[in-house]
Amino acid sequence: MISDKxxxxxxxxxxxxxxxxxxxxxxxLVIRYQVEGEKxxxxxxxxxxxxxxxVTSERTDNETVETASEENTExxxxxxxxNTEQQPAESYxxxxxxxxxxxxxxxxxxxxxxxxxxxIKNVRIENIQILEKVKVGKIQVYMxxxxxxxxxxxxxxxxxxxxxxxxxxxxxxxxTLEIGSQGGLICLSFANIDLGRYQSxxxxxxxxxxxxxxxxxxxxxxxxFKVSFDLIIDIGNKAYKxxxxxxLPSENLVGNKESHYELxxxxxxxxxxxxxx
Numbered sequence: 001m002i003s004d005k006x007x008x009x010x011x012x013x014x015x016x017x018x019x020x021x022x023x024x025x026x027x028x029l030v031i032r033y034q035v036e037g038e039k040x041x042x043x044x045x046x047x048x049x050x051x052x053x054x055v056t057s058e059r060t061d062n063e064t065v066e067t068a069s070e071e072n073t074e075x076x077x078x079x080x081x082x083n084t085e086q087q088p089a090e091s092y093x094x095x096x097x098x099x100x101x102x103x104x105x106x107x108x109x110x111x112x113x114x115x116x117x118x119x120i121k122n123v124r125i126e127n128i129q130i131l132e133k134v135k136v137g138k139i140q141v142y143m144x145x146x147x148x149x150x151x152x153x154x155x156x157x158x159x160x161x162x163x164x165x166x167x168x169x170x171x172x173x174x175x176t177l178e179i180g181s182q183g184g185l186i187c188l189s190f191a192n193i194d195l196g197r198y199q200s201x202x203x204x205x206x207x208x209x210x211x212x213x214x215x216x217x218x219x220x221x222x223x224x225f226k227v228s229f230d231l232i233i234d235i236g237n238k239a240y241k242x243x244x245x246x247x248l249p250s251e252n253l254v255g256n257k258e259s260h261y262e263l264x265x266x267x268x269x270x271x272x273x274x275x276x277x
Contacts, residue, residue, distance in 0.1 A: 040113060098195045106231065126162065131245070133225055137193070143160050166179040
């Protein structure tokens with residue numbers, strides 16, 4: 001016959017064993033969530049397209065004069081002392097600002113396996129970082145412009161800092177930064193804005209796109225950089241965050257009008273719940 005003392009030991013051991021199993025299961029679920037993240041989000045990114053190219057804009061006389069003035073500031077006193085006159089800047093048939101562009105399109109779709117009703121409140125791109133800098137130039141991020149037919153204008157008014165928000169609406173509207181409440185498309189552009197100028201008296205015309213990069217003696221290696229950003233899908237009472245890393249520009253750009261690539265398998269990016277705004 002089992003003594004009362006032994007019964008208490010068995011009972012205590014059973015309780016301890018049960019608690020240990022519960023803790024082990026809880027730890028397993030926590031670790032699994034950290035590794036796999038959310039498995040049944042109401043909306044999820046389904047595709048990313050990157051289109052890389054280049055654009056040019058003609059420099060004005062004012063820009064040329066201002067640049068010449070800035071470059072000669074340090075020598076002004078010396079020039080005045082020598083009573084020499086500044087020679088006029090050389091005139092070119094083509095005097096172009098050059099920007100290498102990388103337009104990123106992110107498609108977000110409704111998860112048909114998610115049974116509850118849900119609508120997108122907003123989609124936010126946050127914590128934008130340049131992980132690896134370009135060898136030539138400087139990277140700036142831009143939002144779509146709302147002024148005219150061009151999707152992007154590479155001017156200060158449309159520059160982005162470290163975040164960009166698209167609000168849920170009836171339909172997509174890139175110029176007003178809206179995404180359909182049941183899914184849609186958002187975009188932004190990573191631009192190399194400091195490649196310099198292309199000056200020439202030889203070309204009868206300049207081909208559109210990235211052909212001009214080859215004329216500037218640039219290589220694909222000169223233009224490579226790496227970025228990361230957090231993508232947050234906010235449905236009002238819940239929000240989900242995942243982090244993307246992109247190598248830009250897309251390959252084999254120099255010597256071509258443009259290049260692009262698609263990411264169709266985004267399962268390697270883990271989304272987890274986060275605080276919503």
